[in-house]
Amino acid sequence: MRKALVIATKDLRQRLRDRSLIIFGLLVPFALTFIFDMLLGPVTSGPPVIARVGLADLDGSLVSIGLRTALGAAADAGVVTWEEVPDADTARARVEAGELSAAIVVPAGFGSAVTQGTAATLQVVGNRDQGIATQVAESVAAAYASRLRAATLAAKALAASGAAAPSALVMAQVAAAPEPLTLTATPTSDRQLDMTTYYAAGMAVFFVFFIVQLGVTGLLDEERDGTLARLLAAPMARRNVLFGKVMSSVAIGVASMAVLAVGSTIVMGADWGDPLGAAVLIVAVVVAAAGVLMLVAGLASSPEAAGNVQAVVAITLGSIGGVFFRLPAQEGLFGRLQGLAPHFWFMRGMGDLAGGGGVASLGEEVLALAVFAVVLGGLGWFLLERRLNR
Amino acid sequence: MARPLLEVSHLSRSFGELRAVRDVSFTIHEGETYGLLGPNGAGKTTTISMISGVLRRDAGEVTLGGTPVSATDATGRAGIGLVPQDLAIYPDLTARENLSFFGRLYGMSGQVLKRRVDEVLEIVGLADRAKSLARTYSGGMKRRLNIAVGLLHRPKLLILDEPTVGVDPQSRNAILESVEALAGEGVAVLYTTHYMEEAERLCDRVGIIDEGELKAEGTRRELVDLVGGEDVVRLEASGELDGAMDALRAIPGVSRVDVQAGMLQVVTTGAARLLPAIVQSVAGTGATVARVEVSEPDLESVFLHLTGKALRD
Numbered sequence: 145m146r147k148a149l150v151i152a153t154k155d156l157r158q159r160l161r162d163r164s165l166i167i168f169g170l171l172v173p174f175a176l177t178f179i180f181d182m183l184l185g186p187v188t189s190g191p192p193v194i195a196r197v198g199l200a201d202l203d204g205s206l207v208s209i210g211l212r213t214a215l216g217a218a219a220d221a222g223v224v225t226w227e228e229v230p231d232a233d234t235a236r237a238r239v240e241a242g243e244l245s246a247a248i249v250v251p252a253g254f255g256s257a258v259t260q261g262t263a264a265t266l267q268v269v270g271n272r273d274q275g276i277a278t279q280v281a282e283s284v285a286a287a288y289a290s291r292l293r294a295a296t297l298a299a300k301a302l303a304a305s306g307a308a309a310p311s312a313l314v315m316a317q318v319a320a321a322p323e324p325l326t327l328t329a330t331p332t333s334d335r336q337l338d339m340t341t342y343y344a345a346g347m348a349v350f351f352v353f354f355i356v357q358l359g360v361t362g363l364l365d366e367e368r369d370g371t372l373a374r375l376l377a378a379p380m381a382r383r384n385v386l387f388g389k390v391m392s393s394v395a396i397g398v399a400s401m402a403v404l405a406v407g408s409t410i411v412m413g414a415d416w417g418d419p420l421g422a423a424v425l426i427v428a429v430v431v432a433a434a435g436v437l438m439l440v441a442g443l444a445s446s447p448e449a450a451g452n453v454q455a456v457v458a459i460t461l462g463s464i465g466g467v468f469f470r471l472p473a474q475e476g477l478f479g480r481l482q483g484l485a486p487h488f489w490f491m492r493g494m495g496d497l498a499g500g501g502g503v504a505s506l507g508e509e510v511l512a513l514a515v516f517a518v519v520l521g522g523l524g525w526f527l528l529e530r531r532l533n534r
Numbered sequence: 535m536a537r538p539l540l541e542v543s544h545l546s547r548s549f550g551e552l553r554a555v556r557d558v559s560f561t562i563h564e565g566e567t568y569g570l571l572g573p574n575g576a577g578k579t580t581t582i583s584m585i586s587g588v589l590r591r592d593a594g595e596v597t598l599g600g601t602p603v604s605a606t607d608a609t610g611r612a613g614i615g616l617v618p619q620d621l622a623i624y625p626d627l628t629a630r631e632n633l634s635f636f637g638r639l640y641g642m643s644g645q646v647l648k649r650r651v652d653e654v655l656e657i658v659g660l661a662d663r664a665k666s667l668a669r670t671y672s673g674g675m676k677r678r679l680n681i682a683v684g685l686l687h688r689p690k691l692l693i694l695d696e697p698t699v700g701v702d703p704q705s706r707n708a709i710l711e712s713v714e715a716l717a718g719e720g721v722a723v724l725y726t727t728h729y730m731e732e733a734e735r736l737c738d739r740v741g742i743i744d745e746g747e748l749k750a751e752g753t754r755r756e757l758v759d760l761v762g763g764e765d766v767v768r769l770e771a772s773g774e775l776d777g778a779m780d781a782l783r784a785i786p787g788v789s790r791v792d793v794q795a796g797m798l799q800v801v802t803t804g805a806a807r808l809l810p811a812i813v814q815s816v817a818g819t820g821a822t823v824a825r826v827e828v829s830e831p832d833l834e835s836v837f838l839h840l841t842g843k844a845l846r847d
Contacts, residue, residue: 150638154627161626370620374683376588376605378639379612533590533605 147380151388152395155362159396162358169355169400170407173347177408180343194222195277197284198229198238198247205255207292211248211266214288223280232267239269245277246270248285261296337491337498341415344408345494346467348401349487353433353458355400357451359393360437363528364447372532382532386525390434397430417497424503425493428513432486435521436461442527461485486516536563539722540585540691545594547580554580556746558594562691567713567723569737571730571833573843577746578726579619582693585724587611598691612640615689619696621676622683625669629660629679632668633686640687650686658682658712674705681712692716693724698732710736730833742837749840758831761839764789765805766829767812769798773821781815788812794844801839 159165199215201208215226229235235247249267257264266285270278337345363386366372375385405422408414416422437454444450462468464478465487482488493509540562547555555577562568570578583589585596587605596603596610603610616622623632633651637643642650655661658678663671668679677697684692694713698706713736716723727733733740734754741751750760771778775793782791782800787808790801798816802808805828816823829835838844 147639150635154624154631154635157631158624158626370618370622371624373583373586373588373618373620374616374622374636375639377586377611377614377616378636379608379641380639381608382605 145384145387147378148384148387148391151375151385152391155359155388155392156395159358159392164358165355165396165400168351168358169396170403173351173404174407177340177343177347177404177414178412180347181340181412195224195245195274195280196243197224197226197281198235198244199226200229200232200235200247200249202231202252203250203254207255207258208250210292211250211285211288214284215248218280218284224284232269236269239271242271242274244271245274246281248281258292258296264292337494338415340408340412341494341498342491344404344412344414345416345491346462346487348404348408349429349465349490350458350462350467352397352401352430353437353462354455356393356397356430356433357437357454357458359389359396360434360441360524361444361447361450361454362392363389364441364444364450367531368447376532383529385532386528390438390521393434393437394427394430397433398427401426401430415498417494417500418502421493421497421501421503421506424510425490425497425506428493428506428510428517429486429490431521432489432513432516435517435519435524436486438524438528439520440524442524442531462487464488466491483512486513489513536565538562539564539566539599540724541595541597542581542585543595545581545584545596546592547584547589548592554746555584558743558746558748560741560748560751562722562724564690564722565717565720566738567717567725567736569733569740570724570726570743571728571733571740571837572726572743573728576728576743578728578743579695580746581743582616582695582724582726586614586616586693588616612687613690615684615687615692617681617684617692617694617697619699621680623668623676623679626667628665628667629655629671629682630664632679633683636683637686642687650688654682654686657685657715659708672705674701674708677701677705677709678712681709685716689721691722691724693726695726696728697725698727698729730837733833740833742833742840744837744841744843750836754833757833757836761801761831761835762803764801764803764831764835764839766831766835766838767800767802767805767809768827768829769800769812769816769823770796770825771798771816771821771823772796774819775821777819778816778821781819782812785811785815790839790842792838792842792844799838799844801835 197215199211201211215224218224219226229238229247232249235244235249238244239247247269249269251265251267254264254266266289268278268282268285270281363372366375372385376382405414405416405426409416436457440454440457441450444453462485464481465485466482467487489509489512493506496505496509538561542561543559545555545558546553558577558581560568570581572578580589584591584594585603587603587610590605598610598613601610601613603614624635627635630651633654634647637647637651652661655664658681660675660678660682663675668676671679681694681697684694697709701709710732713723713725717736725733725736739751739753740757742749742757750757775798778798779791779793782788782798785808787804788800788802792799800812802812809826809828813823813826834844
């Protein structure tokens, strides 16, 4: 154990003199986090989009007046601002001019069509450059139309039972009424990181595979450079050589991620959640990375071959693990593929921490990462030890 | 007679179909310098890799001072210092850092380690560059550092695997002088080389190895006696050499004829007496003789006698 520590210390000294550690372990992930956050952060986590909606009410019936109430409720919720426009052409012109995000046109005869139960149409005009705002306007109109449909069905049912049909005013009030009950659920898959934290964590775990690779392939470097013979001739058990390499790999991996976590928190305001939980997750994913990369190194014929394959593995696992873009929860084959990436479990664990969880909430993720470490790392250890015992 | 230090018996190792080392046995005594002389691919490095515990062996035993040495038993390896043929040093560490690292692997620490590092740096003449990264050293300096690492823990046996390959003449001479100095201090040395003159200069006894087999061993005198006092006549000739070789073999007293890179090599007794007949025989076949050399028996002759081949790079 003491000899392994001597080897690990030597490796760390070498790595600290190696610029690739600074570049891949700190500078590149930090710079990419900053760039992604600058480019994509405002789109996905900036202030909420407020749609400027025009209402061209060509009907003027009690039913169409209900739409004003619905728009007013949406405005109270901070989702839209709205104003009256005199006609459909004006609405279309102002939308195209960008003065309005979208406009809802209530055609003449809309109210009577609704009360008589015949076909009625609401028209939404949207600006092609303001897709999200247009969708908001469509949602308001669709929700109102849906409730009108329900009220119409209820009126027909009452008529069929011999009761008096409700008036247009009642139907409009029903359609425009606020939801009596709102359920708010926060399933695990919806516990999302803010974009800064997302990219900080994603880049940190992506590049840690390259950092750990430097340590793991160090054994193959020693073999190529002739120093392995000297290590094997020294009076110590051979597993000390392997153990020293793993120790130094894990140490530089953990240090790299820890510096990125602290740096992104201080400089960019990332939130890594519970510090103890984040620390456990970082150690778990670094050990898992060491396991994956040891297997690749064990199968490789040279450090160059190992480096190439390890890079492909890191990029592939990082991509399916969702370190570059948020991937929706997947079922089927891709869902199972995601589970094969340590990155996926790390990002999921970060989501748990973002949802307010601590170490206790990371059981599944840490277990999955431990499986990578034990199974793949065990195979890699076996192959590398066999190589040492030629 | 000094006591046996290293005892190697019936060492064998194969790589697939290739039998790299076959039943090699020899002994090195305390303070003795023993040379393993053979061409590239003869099995020298495989043999010393098994002796130093770097490589597992298929069969055989190695003991150092009575303690078994193997790839699986760390204890016996402590008494061996290995200087591999390749530069086994870390270029991004300084000389002092390289030495301190390997010293710790051999259980040294603290002031003992520091003092010994200083001593070894003085021995190999690198004290003034101790804090420079090894990558900034010349080839000769790297070679000296490579040797210094092997010396660091005061091994009972120092194994040097072709330490002068690719070294400039000045550094080569410095390395040879270092090895002679070690022998003077009583360190046993196992020295592999394919340079006959190095083996003759340094080694008390030489083992001649080829195709994985130890063909013969002994002092220089004992080995030369194996040739039976035969001289080697070398003729630089051109033309039909096959006919010339046949003509030479017909001369009484010629025991072996070989051709290497346009040079006819004739092993014979009494070269001075037979020289006119040798030259006339070659000329008589139509071949042209440009130059003639006569050499007394040396390890090259012995190798030629034992294997039918010349030592060469």
